[in-house]
């Protein structure tokens with residue numbers, strides 16, 4: 130972490146965590162960043178590799194510049210946790226053929242990252258390549274409610290209603306996040322019919338929900354909401370969150386999201 134990460138306008142959280150599969154431990158890390166474009170631009174020389182900086186063309190709209198930079202910042206925070214001592218500039222995250230982020234780190238093979246942005250904020254999870262994961266982060270927009278509803282099945286809406294005490298807008302956003310995160314783990318993105326990504330079950334856990342998928346039983350999702358924000362992390366079902374001393378990763382994510390929401394509440398007009 131540098132002075133750039135701790136300026137007053139920058140919110141940056143990061144943590145390492147483990148997933149467990151049988152007797153094996155998979156080291157992962159996550160980061161949530163919320164920073165204005167000026168702070169992200171100021172960090173470019175320190176954080177971006179030349180090949181990444183080349184993505185910042187003149188034609189890029191400010192919103193896309195913002196999301197690209199915030200996403201790289203969060204992704205490098207998370208990857209850096211798994212490769213201590215590696216400078217952010219030496220980590221390259223370039224788009225693959227399907228738009229997916231492809232990470233390259235000196236001396237470290239088989240580490241990948243999944244990321245999402247919403248406004249000024251970005252969420253990333255770094256994970257071993259052997260353990261495909263996907264994340265999503267969304268900020269609710271009231272005008273999207275109808276479209277979000279259209280992308281759910283009646284069964285999903287019933288399941289969500291039974292499992293979640295939150296309001297309909299939060300339920301729909303959470304379902305969307307889970308499906309988009311699954312689509313990233315699968316690398317197909319939202320190019321497939323939404324029905325294929327259908328949520329089969331939702332179970333409330335402290336601060337979040339656990340989801341399984343109708344057509345992808347090998348994956349499990351964890352999702353939470355706070356204020357206008359929702360996030361989801363999808364991982365292989367067989368890889369269990371660590372149950373160690375500190376707060377479990379989903380609880381930490383929920384705490385971070387709540388911080389993000391209150392930060393936005395404080396700055397909203």
Ligand SMILES: CC(C)(COP(=O)(O)OP(=O)(O)OC[C@H]1O[C@@H](n2cnc3c(N)ncnc32)[C@H](O)[C@@H]1OP(=O)(O)O)[C@@H](O)C(=O)NCCC(=O)NCCS
Nearest residue numbers: 196197200227228229230244245246313316317318319320
């Ligand atoms: C993946 C997808 C659902 C992401 O949606 P989005 O509205 O851009 O929103 P998010 O902020 O949640 O996620 C963006 C990140 O998803 C990641 N991503 C993009 N495509 C991906 C894919 N196929 N698989 C996994 N991750 C992907 C990228 O890291 C991207 O951020 P970056 O471009 O800054 O690196 C959407 O882009 C999609 O459906 N892509 C496939 C369709 C396609 O090919 N579109 C043309 C792209 S040029």
